[in-house]
Amino acid sequence: IREKNMYKGPSITHYKLQFDPENLLRCWDECLQKADYHSRRTTIAQFNQSNRFKKRGIAVIPIKYGIAFAECFLNQAAALVHIYKDGSVLVSHGGAEMGQGIHTKMQQVASRELRIPVSLIHISETSTNVVPNTCPSAASFGTDANGMAVKMACETLLQRLEPVIREDPKGTWQSWIKAAFFKKIGLSATGYYRGPDTYMDWKKQEGQPYAYFTYGTCCSEVEVDCLTGDYQ
DSSP states (O other): OOTTTTTOOSEOOOTTTTEEEEHHHHHHHHHHHHTHHHHHHHHHHHHHHSSSEEEEEEEEEEEEESSSSSSOOOOOEEOOOEETTTTTEEEEEEEOOSSOOOHHHHHHHHHHHOOOOGGGGGEEEOTTTTSSSSOSSSOOOOHHHHHHHHHHHHHHHHHHHHHHHHHTTTTTTTHHHHHHHTTOOOOOEEEEEEEEOOOTTTTEEEEEOOOOEEEEEEEEEEEETTTOBBBB
C-alpha cells in the first residue's frame, strides 16, 4: 500500500512544494533489497503457521523529512575562525553541541576547506560573546547553516593566503602561516551564511517551509512471545 501511494516523478506536496522523490524511491528499493524483505516475509509466514505462542512480523517504513525552519529569519548562522602562528586553527560557531556531533562536523568542514588535517583544528565552546545572535540548533539545519558560515570564513582566509602559497608552492601549512604573519596578512576571519528564504502561508495552507527533504527507509522484524509479552 505504501509503495502504491508513494511519490513518483516530479511531485508536489499538499502545501504546493515541488520536489523530486528520486532519492526516496532509491532508499526504498535499496532497503527492500538489503533487508531481503520479500524472502523474509515468506519465512515469517511459515514461522507463524508452525508456532502457536510466538509470532513474528516485519515492516518497512519510509520517511521524507523537511530541512530548515519555516520561519526564514532563523535560517542564518555566523562563525569566527582564527589561524595561529604555529598553524593551529580555532573555530567558533553558533551551533549547540548536544551529542549530535556538530563540533566534529565543523572541524571536518574547516579541514576540507583549508586542506589541512583535522588534528590541527580545535573548536571553541559555543558562546555569544564570540559569535552573537545565534539561532537555535534545530530543524536539522544546525550543520547546514553553521557549516556554511565556517566554510565562508575559511574561504576568506585561504584567499588571503593564496599569494603566499604561490610564492612557495612546495612549502608546508606551517611555513605559509608564518610567512603570512610576517607579511601582515590577517589570519582571522568571520563567515556569515544567509540561509534559504522559506515561508508558509497558514491561511492558504501553502508555501515552501523547507529548504529540501532528506529521505530514509527502515526495515524492522519483531518476534513477540504471546504468553509473556517478551519481544525481540
